[in-house]
Amino acid sequence: MHAIVIHEFGGYDVLQYEEVPDPTPEPEHAIVRVLACGINRYDLFLRMGGVKKHTPLPHVMGADIAGEVVSIEGDPYGLAVGDRVIVAPGFPVDPNDWEFKPENLAPSYTVTGTSRWGGYAEYASVPTRFLVPDRSGLAPEEAAAVPLVLVTAVHAVETLGEVGYGQKVLVQAGASGSGSMCIQMAHHLGAQVATTVGDDAKIEFARGCGAELVINHRREDFAEQVRAWTGGAGVDVVIDNVGGGIFAGNLAALKPGGIFVNFGLVGGVKDTLNFAALIFQQHQIRGSMMGSQAELLRGWGLVESGDLAPKLDRTFPLAQAGAAHAYIDSRSVQGKVVLLPWS
Numbered sequence: 001m002h003a004i005v006i007h008e009f010g011g012y013d014v015l016q017y018e019e020v021p022d023p024t025p026e027p028e029h030a031i032v033r034v035l036a037c038g039i040n041r042y043d044l045f046l047r048m049g050g051v052k053k054h055t056p057l058p059h060v061m062g063a064d065i066a067g068e069v070v071s072i073e074g075d076p077y078g079l080a081v082g083d084r085v086i087v088a089p090g091f092p093v094d095p096n097d098w099e100f101k102p103e104n105l106a107p108s109y110t111v112t113g114t115s116r117w118g119g120y121a122e123y124a125s126v127p128t129r130f131l132v133p134d135r136s137g138l139a140p141e142e143a144a145a146v147p148l149v150l151v152t153a154v155h156a157v158e159t160l161g162e163v164g165y166g167q168k169v170l171v172q173a174g175a176s177g178s179g180s181m182c183i184q185m186a187h188h189l190g191a192q193v194a195t196t197v198g199d200d201a202k203i204e205f206a207r208g209c210g211a212e213l214v215i216n217h218r219r220e221d222f223a224e225q226v227r228a229w230t231g232g233a234g235v236d237v238v239i240d241n242v243g244g245g246i247f248a249g250n251l252a253a254l255k256p257g258g259i260f261v262n263f264g265l266v267g268g269v270k271d272t273l274n275f276a277a278l279i280f281q282q283h284q285i286r287g288s289m290m291g292s293q294a295e296l297l298r299g300w301g302l303v304e305s306g307d308l309a310p311k312l313d314r315t316f317p318l319a320q321a322g323a324a325h326a327y328i329d330s331r332s333v334q335g336k337v338v339l340l341p342w343s
């Protein structure tokens, strides 16, 4: 098969389009013909060596697989050869952890395509129990725009953020892959959503995801804008995928007793916490990593019912994975970028 193989960590040119052996059947695994594979910011960190202790080389990355079953062993869903599926974007890689609940707290839990080969390929071998039947009717490139940001949004917004009807929520980076899904999730749960973008060209996109207030963080102080939007009270929940550099602003936008959920670090991995302010404001600070299989299934149901939608910016042929990574680095993407192995 053809795949994007990395033999070393580094820039876009380490993404090499090559012929490699097809995956062979394994017990309790399925082989999936990859019709489309979504790219996540995580892939750029992995390519550069950010998670290299978990990634033996040569390696094929890719967490967001939409495809069809080619062969299958051990089948919890009654799937047949030819059926359309998506693959869980993270699961415990050690079979001894497969019964661990929630899966995203299992010792061997990793993002799909981190320590085992993933979806930047024509075929992938995945544990059958971590397939999800795809009866959405979506095109493969749309389905592949969903799984990782979907499970993230269910876990961060609904489970940890406890977002509910009538609340006000700030979601950072509203035109990002993860931000666009988190806005949709919060809006679906009945909240009013404020978000940030770094470019006026992204404002309409963020509104289309369900944001009521869209702030260009390059022109305006987002914390001031959010406080004004809430009549000075602050939002109930902040969902943050940026991390370092905006922590103080995020807490300034949050009401006393409000919930702060972080799952991303594009802005940096470190910031400063004022314990006195934390105690007096009684903020609840929560870290979020992917989500469980049950949360993925819950989210996928919302996609199948049309309550949540893929936000596909554009596709690239698999062979152009380097150009696709560069496009994501440009910060001009609105939603998701997806690779097509067979185009």
Ligand SMILES: NC(=O)c1ccc[n+]([C@@H]2O[C@H](COP(=O)([O-])OP(=O)(O)OC[C@H]3O[C@@H](n4cnc5c(N)ncnc54)[C@H](OP(=O)(O)O)[C@@H]3O)[C@@H](O)[C@H]2O)c1
Pocket: 040, 041, 042, 148, 149, 152, 173, 174, 175, 176, 177, 178, 179, 196, 197, 198, 199, 202, 241, 242, 263, 264, 265, 266, 267, 268, 288, 289, 290, 291, 328, 331, 332, 333, 335
């Ligand atoms: N823990 C988890 O479960 C989980 C799951 C999904 C994603 N993540 C993390 O969440 C973050 C976002 O992921 P994503 O896939 O949604 O990213 P993405 O689609 O590539 O979007 C990232 C956006 O962040 C904004 N941004 C703000 N400060 C930035 C900076 N210093 N450098 C680059 N971009 C910056 C940019 O939007 P503007 O230019 O409009 O500001 C950019 O478009 C990443 O850190 C990713 O690893 C974590």
